[in-house]
Amino acid sequence: MYMLFIMLLAFLLVYDPIFGKMMFERFVRKLIRNQTTRVSYYYETIAVLWGAVLLLFLAVWQYKVPLTELGLQKVPTFNLLDGNPLNAWISAIVLGLILLYGIVFVVNTLLFVWKPHYFEKIQKEIEEEGYTTYLLPTSTKEKCVWVFVSITAGVCEELLYRSFLMYYLPSLLDTQSVWISLILSSLIFGLAHTYQGVKGAMKATTLGMYFCLLYLVTDSIIPGMILHTLIDLAGVFMMKSRKEKS
Numbered sequence: 001m002y003m004l005f006i007m008l009l010a011f012l013l014v015y016d017p018i019f020g021k022m023m024f025e026r027f028v029r030k031l032i033r034n035q036t037t038r039v040s041y042y043y044e045t046i047a048v049l050w051g052a053v054l055l056l057f058l059a060v061w062q063y064k065v066p067l068t069e070l071g072l073q074k075v076p077t078f079n080l081l082d083g084n085p086l087n088a089w090i091s092a093i094v095l096g097l098i099l100l101y102g103i104v105f106v107v108n109t110l111l112f113v114w115k116p117h118y119f120e121k122i123q124k125e126i127e128e129e130g131y132t133t134y135l136l137p138t139s140t141k142e143k144c145v146w147v148f149v150s151i152t153a154g155v156c157e158e159l160l161y162r163s164f165l166m167y168y169l170p171s172l173l174d175t176q177s178v179w180i181s182l183i184l185s186s187l188i189f190g191l192a193h194t195y196q197g198v199k200g201a202m203k204a205t206t207l208g209m210y211f212c213l214l215y216l217v218t219d220s221i222i223p224g225m226i227l228h229t230l231i232d233l234a235g236v237f238m239m240k241s242r243k244e245k246s
Contacts, residue, residue, distance in 0.1 A: 005164075016192035021195040046152045049156035050156060053155075071162070143236050150233045151229050154231075165181065165188065166215065186206075214227070
Protein backbone atom coordinates (compact mmCIF):
# COMPACT_ATOMS: atom_id res chain seq x y z
CA MET A 1 0.00 0.00 0.00
CA TYR A 2 3.03 2.27 0.34
CA MET A 3 1.55 3.82 3.48
CA LEU A 4 4.44 6.23 3.98
CA PHE A 5 3.95 7.60 0.46
CA ILE A 6 0.22 8.02 1.17
CA MET A 7 1.04 9.88 4.39
CA LEU A 8 3.41 12.15 2.51
CA LEU A 9 0.85 12.84 -0.22
CA ALA A 10 -1.76 13.61 2.45
CA PHE A 11 0.70 16.03 4.05
CA LEU A 12 1.19 17.90 0.76
CA LEU A 13 -2.55 18.01 0.08
CA VAL A 14 -3.69 19.01 3.56
CA TYR A 15 -0.95 20.48 5.71
CA ASP A 16 0.37 23.28 3.53
CA PRO A 17 -2.95 24.42 1.97
CA ILE A 18 -4.81 24.37 5.31
CA PHE A 19 -2.52 24.28 8.34
CA GLY A 20 0.29 26.11 6.54
CA LYS A 21 -2.12 28.93 5.72
CA MET A 22 -3.32 29.02 9.33
CA MET A 23 0.30 29.10 10.53
CA PHE A 24 1.03 32.03 8.22
CA GLU A 25 -2.03 33.98 9.40
CA ARG A 26 -1.01 33.39 13.01
CA PHE A 27 2.50 34.59 12.15
CA VAL A 28 1.10 37.80 10.59
CA ARG A 29 -0.94 38.56 13.72
CA LYS A 30 2.17 38.12 15.87
CA LEU A 31 4.32 40.14 13.47
CA ILE A 32 2.03 43.15 13.74
CA ARG A 33 2.75 43.21 17.48
CA ASN A 34 6.39 42.12 17.33
CA GLN A 35 8.66 42.62 14.31
CA THR A 36 11.14 40.00 15.57
CA THR A 37 8.64 37.18 14.96
CA ARG A 38 9.95 36.49 11.44
CA VAL A 39 12.96 34.50 12.60
CA SER A 40 10.79 32.11 14.63
CA TYR A 41 8.50 31.63 11.64
CA TYR A 42 11.52 30.95 9.43
CA TYR A 43 12.73 28.27 11.84
CA GLU A 44 9.26 26.67 11.89
CA THR A 45 9.20 26.57 8.10
CA ILE A 46 12.66 25.01 7.95
CA ALA A 47 11.71 22.34 10.52
CA VAL A 48 8.45 21.38 8.75
CA LEU A 49 10.05 21.04 5.31
CA TRP A 50 13.01 18.98 6.49
CA GLY A 51 10.62 16.84 8.55
CA ALA A 52 8.65 16.04 5.39
CA VAL A 53 11.87 15.25 3.49
CA LEU A 54 12.95 12.95 6.32
CA LEU A 55 9.65 11.07 5.87
CA LEU A 56 10.32 10.89 2.12
CA PHE A 57 13.76 9.34 2.60
CA LEU A 58 12.38 6.97 5.22
CA ALA A 59 9.87 5.79 2.62
CA VAL A 60 12.57 5.57 -0.07
CA TRP A 61 14.65 3.39 2.25
CA GLN A 62 11.65 1.28 3.30
CA TYR A 63 10.47 0.61 -0.26
CA LYS A 64 13.99 0.38 -1.74
CA VAL A 65 13.44 3.12 -4.32
CA PRO A 66 16.66 3.97 -6.22
CA LEU A 67 17.68 7.58 -5.68
CA THR A 68 17.97 7.99 -9.45
CA GLU A 69 14.17 7.51 -9.61
CA LEU A 70 13.93 10.78 -7.66
CA GLY A 71 16.29 12.58 -10.02
CA LEU A 72 19.16 12.51 -7.55
CA GLN A 73 21.96 12.07 -10.04
CA LYS A 74 24.97 14.29 -10.47
CA VAL A 75 25.04 14.74 -14.24
CA PRO A 76 21.91 15.89 -16.14
CA THR A 77 21.15 13.63 -19.11
CA PHE A 78 18.84 15.94 -21.13
CA ASN A 79 16.54 13.01 -21.85
CA LEU A 80 14.06 15.09 -23.87
CA LEU A 81 16.70 15.83 -26.49
CA ASP A 82 15.79 12.60 -28.25
CA GLY A 83 15.16 13.69 -31.82
CA ASN A 84 11.46 14.46 -31.32
CA PRO A 85 10.96 18.04 -32.65
CA LEU A 86 8.44 18.97 -29.93
CA ASN A 87 10.65 17.66 -27.13
CA ALA A 88 13.66 19.42 -28.63
CA TRP A 89 11.75 22.72 -28.66
CA ILE A 90 10.62 22.24 -25.06
CA SER A 91 14.18 21.48 -24.04
CA ALA A 92 15.54 24.53 -25.84
CA ILE A 93 12.93 26.84 -24.26
CA VAL A 94 13.49 25.52 -20.74
CA LEU A 95 17.28 25.73 -21.00
CA GLY A 96 17.02 29.17 -22.58
CA LEU A 97 14.90 30.39 -19.66
CA ILE A 98 17.51 29.06 -17.24
CA LEU A 99 20.22 31.02 -19.02
CA LEU A 100 18.02 34.13 -19.14
CA TYR A 101 17.23 33.94 -15.43
CA GLY A 102 20.92 33.50 -14.62
CA ILE A 103 21.77 36.65 -16.57
CA VAL A 104 18.91 38.63 -14.97
CA PHE A 105 19.92 37.44 -11.49
CA VAL A 106 23.55 38.53 -11.95
CA VAL A 107 22.57 41.90 -13.47
CA ASN A 108 20.04 42.63 -10.70
CA THR A 109 22.59 41.72 -8.04
CA LEU A 110 25.15 44.10 -9.54
CA LEU A 111 22.53 46.86 -9.85
CA PHE A 112 21.55 46.38 -6.22
CA VAL A 113 25.17 46.84 -5.16
CA TRP A 114 25.97 49.77 -7.46
CA LYS A 115 22.57 51.48 -7.80
CA PRO A 116 20.33 50.73 -4.81
CA HIS A 117 17.69 53.23 -6.02
CA TYR A 118 17.03 50.81 -8.89
CA PHE A 119 14.99 48.70 -6.47
CA GLU A 120 12.81 51.50 -5.07
CA LYS A 121 10.04 50.85 -7.60
CA ILE A 122 10.24 47.10 -7.03
CA GLN A 123 10.08 47.56 -3.27
CA LYS A 124 7.02 49.79 -3.63
CA GLU A 125 5.27 47.08 -5.68
CA ILE A 126 6.22 44.45 -3.11
CA GLU A 127 4.73 46.52 -0.29
CA GLU A 128 1.40 46.44 -2.12
CA GLU A 129 1.41 42.64 -1.84
CA GLY A 130 0.71 42.13 1.85
CA TYR A 131 2.00 38.58 2.21
CA THR A 132 5.37 39.48 0.66
CA THR A 133 5.86 42.44 2.97
CA TYR A 134 5.22 40.19 5.96
CA LEU A 135 7.35 37.30 4.74
CA LEU A 136 10.53 38.83 3.33
CA PRO A 137 13.46 39.66 5.65
CA THR A 138 14.26 43.23 6.62
CA SER A 139 16.88 42.97 9.39
CA THR A 140 20.41 41.62 9.11
CA LYS A 141 19.60 38.62 11.30
CA GLU A 142 16.47 37.85 9.28
CA LYS A 143 18.42 38.02 6.04
CA CYS A 144 21.02 35.59 7.39
CA VAL A 145 18.31 33.10 8.40
CA TRP A 146 16.52 33.70 5.07
CA VAL A 147 19.56 32.21 3.31
CA PHE A 148 18.84 28.92 5.09
CA VAL A 149 15.12 29.27 4.34
CA SER A 150 15.98 29.66 0.64
CA ILE A 151 18.24 26.62 0.62
CA THR A 152 15.64 24.60 2.50
CA ALA A 153 12.86 25.61 0.10
CA GLY A 154 15.04 24.96 -2.94
CA VAL A 155 16.09 21.49 -1.81
CA CYS A 156 13.01 20.28 0.07
CA GLU A 157 10.26 21.61 -2.19
CA GLU A 158 11.95 20.19 -5.28
CA LEU A 159 12.25 16.81 -3.61
CA LEU A 160 8.64 16.85 -2.41
CA TYR A 161 6.75 18.48 -5.27
CA ARG A 162 8.87 17.34 -8.19
CA SER A 163 10.89 14.22 -7.27
CA PHE A 164 8.25 12.55 -5.09
CA LEU A 165 5.07 13.55 -6.93
CA MET A 166 6.47 12.91 -10.40
CA TYR A 167 7.55 9.46 -9.18
CA TYR A 168 4.46 8.48 -7.15
CA LEU A 169 1.52 9.98 -9.05
CA PRO A 170 1.90 7.81 -12.20
CA SER A 171 1.68 4.60 -10.14
CA LEU A 172 -1.09 5.97 -7.93
CA LEU A 173 -3.19 7.03 -10.92
CA ASP A 174 -2.09 4.10 -13.10
CA THR A 175 -0.98 6.35 -15.92
CA GLN A 176 2.18 6.66 -17.99
CA SER A 177 1.45 10.27 -18.97
CA VAL A 178 4.09 12.60 -17.57
CA TRP A 179 1.85 15.54 -18.51
CA ILE A 180 -0.91 14.45 -16.10
CA SER A 181 1.67 14.16 -13.32
CA LEU A 182 3.17 17.51 -14.31
CA ILE A 183 -0.17 19.30 -14.15
CA LEU A 184 -1.29 17.67 -10.89
CA SER A 185 2.02 18.19 -9.10
CA SER A 186 2.03 21.84 -10.19
CA LEU A 187 -1.52 22.34 -8.92
CA ILE A 188 -0.56 20.80 -5.58
CA PHE A 189 2.45 23.12 -5.46
CA GLY A 190 0.11 26.04 -6.14
CA LEU A 191 -2.20 24.91 -3.32
CA ALA A 192 0.76 25.00 -0.94
CA HIS A 193 1.02 28.74 -1.68
CA THR A 194 -2.63 29.66 -1.06
CA TYR A 195 -1.45 31.80 1.85
CA GLN A 196 -0.20 34.18 -0.86
CA GLY A 197 -3.74 34.64 -2.19
CA VAL A 198 -5.18 33.55 -5.53
CA LYS A 199 -2.61 35.49 -7.56
CA GLY A 200 0.29 34.05 -5.59
CA ALA A 201 -1.07 30.50 -5.89
CA MET A 202 -1.43 30.89 -9.66
CA LYS A 203 2.16 32.18 -9.94
CA ALA A 204 3.37 29.20 -7.89
CA THR A 205 1.44 26.78 -10.11
CA THR A 206 3.04 28.26 -13.23
CA LEU A 207 6.48 28.15 -11.64
CA GLY A 208 5.81 24.56 -10.59
CA MET A 209 5.14 23.62 -14.22
CA TYR A 210 8.42 25.19 -15.25
CA PHE A 211 10.35 23.30 -12.57
CA CYS A 212 8.67 20.06 -13.67
CA LEU A 213 9.73 20.71 -17.26
CA LEU A 214 13.25 21.44 -16.07
CA TYR A 215 13.25 18.14 -14.21
CA LEU A 216 11.99 16.26 -17.27
CA VAL A 217 14.48 17.96 -19.59
CA THR A 218 17.53 17.31 -17.43
CA ASP A 219 16.39 14.06 -15.78
CA SER A 220 17.91 15.50 -12.61
CA ILE A 221 16.39 17.39 -9.71
CA ILE A 222 19.67 19.20 -8.96
CA PRO A 223 19.27 22.05 -11.52
CA GLY A 224 15.79 22.78 -10.15
CA MET A 225 17.12 22.88 -6.60
CA ILE A 226 19.80 25.39 -7.57
CA LEU A 227 17.46 27.62 -9.56
CA HIS A 228 14.71 27.47 -6.91
CA THR A 229 17.22 28.46 -4.22
CA LEU A 230 18.47 31.40 -6.29
CA ILE A 231 14.92 32.66 -6.89
CA ASP A 232 14.18 32.61 -3.15
CA LEU A 233 17.55 34.15 -2.31
CA ALA A 234 16.52 37.19 -4.32
CA GLY A 235 14.25 37.99 -1.35
CA VAL A 236 17.35 39.14 0.53
CA PHE A 237 17.56 42.13 -1.83
CA MET A 238 13.86 42.88 -2.13
CA MET A 239 13.15 44.72 1.13
CA LYS A 240 14.75 47.73 2.75
CA SER A 241 16.79 46.89 5.82
CA ARG A 242 15.61 48.09 9.19
CA LYS A 243 17.86 48.76 12.13
CA GLU A 244 17.80 46.15 14.88
CA LYS A 245 17.47 47.21 18.48
CA SER A 246 20.65 46.70 20.39
